[in-house]
Amino acid sequence: MKKHFDLRGAHALLLTSLVAAFGWQPLRAQEGGAQEPPAEGQGAPPTEDEAEADGELVALQGGDVYTVTQGVLRGATVLIRGKKISRIGHGIELPAGTKVYDLSGLRVYPGLVALDSRGLLGSAGKIEDTADPFNYQMTLGLSAGVTSARQGSAVVKLTRGDLDGLVLRDNVGVSLTSGSNSYGSGFQQRESVRAALRKAASYIKAFDEWAERQAKKINDKDKPPSSAGVNKDFVKLLRHQEQAFANVEDAANLRAYAQLAQEFGFHLVIEGCSEGWTLADELGRAGVTAVVTPRNTFREPNEELLRPNGYSIENAGKLHRAGVDVCVAPLSGGIGLGGIAGRDLLNLTMEAAFAIRGGLPADAALEAMTIGAARLLGVDERVGSLERGKDADVIVLDGDLFDYRSFVQYAFVDGKLRYEKNAETFFSHIRPVERPAPTVVEAKQ
Amino acid sequence: MAMSFRPSSRRTSASSRAALAALFVAAPTGFAADRPDDVWVIRCGRIETGTGEVIERGAILVEHGVIKAVGLDIEAPLGAREIDARRFTVVPGFVHPTSGIGQDRQRSSGNQAEQRAHDSFYPYDEAFQDALEQGFTTLALQPASQGWLGIAGLSSVVQPTGGDGKKAAGAAVIEKDVQLVFTMNSSQQDKDLLRKGFEKVEEAVAKYDEAVKKWEEKQKKAKEKKEEPKKEEPKKEEEKKEGEAPKEEAKKEEPKKEEPKKEEVFEAPKVDDKTSTLWGWVKGSYPALVRMSRAADYLHWLEVVKERKLRVAFELESSDSYLVADRFGKAGALVLLDPQVVTYPLTSERLNLPAFFERAGAKVGFTASRRFEDHRHRVAQVVKAGFPREKAIAAMTSVPAAALGIDDRYGSIQPGRFADLVFFDGDPFEIGSKVSSVMIRGQMKFESEKEAQR
Structure with missing residues (x-):
């Protein structure tokens, strides 16, 4: 780690000497002197910024910044350096050469994270070798505000035009x-899964005890427990390295899965969860996360049943109040311009708006599509909120995220502009507003 | 049937023949038989050299099938014949860089790197005469491949032979193994083919270097034993490293001088045909034509190729390839395109793809279809829609020749190139203009007036 910093120092040194060689020294010194004090906002000590002084500078200036994790900063600036967010706040001094987008009157959000997607890469197979980052569906995904998405077993970023990243x-x-770990609904299947979980749990216990003995060096000939026949996926689950995903709709199965999660102490993500509202408390106690589709009305209430059942628009709100983390997914993870149009990935925000309509607080709905979804996919270190040091995946809208009239005007992924409404054919003709071209900060005389 | 010679090797004999001819013509007798019958001065109305240059009322000096000089003041050597072509616009013979005409092999897919197009050449395809009559003098002979899949093999170059009453029209192979042809799709299969290919080449190079090192050490020991001054040998060996497989003949000569033992001959480690084909490309003996159908293919290509410096030209399908035009432009890449105005994907907005790539900075050449009579007019449409006129002839001649790696001998009217010339009775892009005659290597292979008389 130390070495790393040393290298960075050397880099900065090289840069400074280069700067000196080109006679920019006085200018640079002036700038350094005028740098914002670290106390203000999220401003950072200037030295660190100097250290990573590579990458293009882009400033998103004057918009209302919805950071998700740190509230809303009205008329603030997001400064992007290279692929990362360098700073967020007010009164940030912009270095010469910064490309500035004037976003006054617009809203700035972190790029949305889709929990399921299809077709965004325009191909199937090993992603690294087959992805088509020029595919129009990827462009449409960006137009819907989505910048990261789960695709099969991978999480991808919509780096339009690049394979890198x-x-x-x-x-x-x-x-x-x-697949092989299905808990299913039959007695035998369930027993075998529980047996496998128990085996995994006892393996973990044995392994940890062995590791402890090793640490104390009690016995040199002590061998680690055999992992033969132990389900490695379950080991990961029980060690909280992975989360379990289950697609469950009805109350009986929901209860069974929640009990399983509670019994073995792993984190369960329930997709679907139509009848979740009928046993919200139980799900809350089990600490599950629910991925709901508020406009899914397939599960009609059965009047013959005495208990409450069927779908409810209040599902998301009730689950949220019971302590269940709620995420939102549209009915289809693809981009549908045909039959399922309006309930596909293009309308992820509308799905969340319906959750709000049913009682979910708006900030929870925003989290549901950003940091909440990122947590489920294990990528919240990188994406899901606007914070210093996180990936510069930013979307800019001309209105509230949950307003049906709002359009994504710009989408940045890894600090690069990947989508601009006015430049693409898809929506540029709808309520066209001319946006000022970005300006470049000139060097001070 | 197939002749393969280069101007450089031929010129030496040509110059000696010219000297001989000069002796004969020293005292002009007026008899045609005494003149060297393949030294010509062609007085032209307008010359488009195929490099963007236009010479009005210039002349071309052709000796033994090779262009010697081009310009305004060309002095005719003694006894040279003159052709009065002042009615005509003269351009280099057109080059078809992606032709498979005359390819008689069954199509196949996967890694067919060992495939050599001339091994299955059928010379009597009628299309060769059509091509000739429309001014095509040089055509690639691509190896057969199943659609655009995998590594197809090595291309050759053919030229139409023309025909007369006695001889059937057709074409002859004139250059073998000029270019490697393969397809790069955004697919694991194509990427793996290349990755493994590179790996195998690297292995082969390492093996070869090791063998050379061992051999050198052996020689050194032998030398120390004999204590004979033999300094040149190791040096020459290094030079041989460049050669794909060092020829034994060259080696034999050296040891013969001092020690007649045959055991001392260096034996290169064996390399399979597929790998040696790729090796030839990697070390730059010939270029490759990389066929791509989508913009993403280029990114995947870069991902596989990494930092390697390779000789390549790209053949692109229209689709969304315009999205990476700037990257091709920055690299100054050579791009072969169909001469046509297309539409942006998902729209009916017109896109002049060749002009788009040209503006981005790429070198643009045109591919041709089997309908040769349309070719000029298709290019004319692209010019009308914005492709620079001054680059249009080059895009049909010198650029496709460069794609085949033969532009130092074909594809332009410059000294040292073969005299492959097309005589038009007007601007080649005017609808009414016709090909009047076509010269290949200094010989008239097609003359429309003669055809009319027949």
Whole structure:
């Protein structure tokens, strides 16, 4: 780690000497002197910024910045350096050469995280070798505000035009409703899953005890416990390295899955969860996260049943009040311009708006599509909120995120402009407003 | 059937023949038989050299099939014949860089790097005469491949032979193994083919270097034993490293002088045909034509190629390839495109793809279809829609020749190039203009007036 900093120091030194060689020294010194004090806002000590003085500078200036994790900063500036957010706040002094987008009157949000997507990469197969980052569906995804998305078992970023940085991570989650680890609904299947979980748990216990003995060096010939027949996915689950995903709709199965999660102490993500509102308290106690689709009305209430059942628009709100983390997914993860149009990924924000309509607080709905979803996919270190040091995945809208009239005007991914409404054919003709071209900060005389 | 010679090797003999001819013509007798019958001065109305240059009322000096000089003041050597072509616009013969005409092999897919197009050449395809009559003098002979998949193999170059009453029209292979052809799709299969190819080449190079090192050490020991001053040998060996597989003949000569033992001959480690083909490309013996159908293919290509410096030209399908035009432009890449105005994907907005790439800074050449009579007019449409006229002839001649790696001998009217010339009775892009005659290597292979008389 120390070495790393040394290198950075050397880098800065080189840069300074270069600057000196070109006679910019006085200018640079002046700028350094005028740098914002670290006390203000999220401003950072200037030295660190100097250290990572590479990458293009882009400033998103004057918009209302919805950071998600740190409230709303009206008329603030987001300064992007290279692929990362360098600073957020008011009165940030912009270095010469910064490209400035005047966003006054617009709203700035972190790019949305889609929990499921299809077709955004225009291809199937090994993502690194087949992805088409020029695919129009990716452009449409960006137009919907989505900058990161789960695709199969990977999480990808919509780095339009680049393969670099496309794959954020791979092998997300452990499915409990499909594949070999399915908990299913039959007695035998369930017993075998529970047996496997128990085996994994005892393996972990044995392994940890062995590791402890090793640390104390009690016995040299002590061997680690055999991992033969132990389900590695379950080990990850029980060690909280992965989360379990299950697609469950009805109350009986919801209860069964929640009990399983509670019994073995792993984190469960329930997709669907139509009848979740009928047992919200139980789900809350089990600490599950629900991925709901508020406009999914497929599960009609059955009048013959005595208990409450069927879908409810209040689902998200009730779950949220019961302590269940709520995320939102549209009915289809693809970009649908045909049959399912209006309830596809293009309308992710509308899905969340319906959750708000049913009682979910607006800030929870915003979290549901950003930091909440990022947490589920294990990428919240990088994306999901506007914070210093996080990936510069930013969307800019001309109105509230949940307003049906709002359009994404700009979408930045990894600090690069990847989508501009006025420049793409898809929506540029709808309520066109000319946006000022970005300006470049000139060097001070 | 197939002849393969280069001007450089031929010129030496040509110059000696010229000297001989000069002796004969020293005292002009007036008899045609005494003149060297393949030294010509062609007086032209207008010359478009195929490099962007236009010479009005210039002349071309052709000796033994090779252009010697081009310009305004060309002095005819003694006894040279003159052709009065002042009615005509003269351009280099057109080059078709992606032709598969005359390819008689069954199509196949996957890694067919060992495939050599001339091995299955059928010379009597009627299309060759059509091509000739429309001013095409040089055509690639691409190896057969199943659609655009995998590594197809090595291309050759053919030229139409023309025909007369006795001889059937067709074409002859004139250059073998000029270019490697393969397809780069955004697919794991294509990427793996290349990755593994590179790996194998690197392995082969390492093996070869090791063998050379061992051999050198052996020689050194032998030398120390004999204590004979033999300094040149190791040096020459280094030079041989450049050669794909050092020829044994060259080696034999050296040891013969001092020690007649045959054991001392260096034996290069064996390399399979597929790898040696790729090796030839990697070390720059010939360029490759990389066929791509989408913009993303270029990104995947870069991902596989990384920092390697390779000789390549790209053949692109229209699709969304305009999205990476700036990247091709920055790299100054050579791009072969269909001469047509297309539309942006998902719209009916017109996009002049060749002009777009040209503006971005790429070198643009045109591919041709089998309908040769349309070719000029298709290019004319692209010019009408904004492709620079001064680059249009080059895009049909010298640029495609460069894609094939043969532009030092073909594709332009410059000294040292073969005299492959097309005589038009007007601007080649005017609808009414016709090909009057076509010269290949200094010989008239097609004359429309003669055709009319026949």
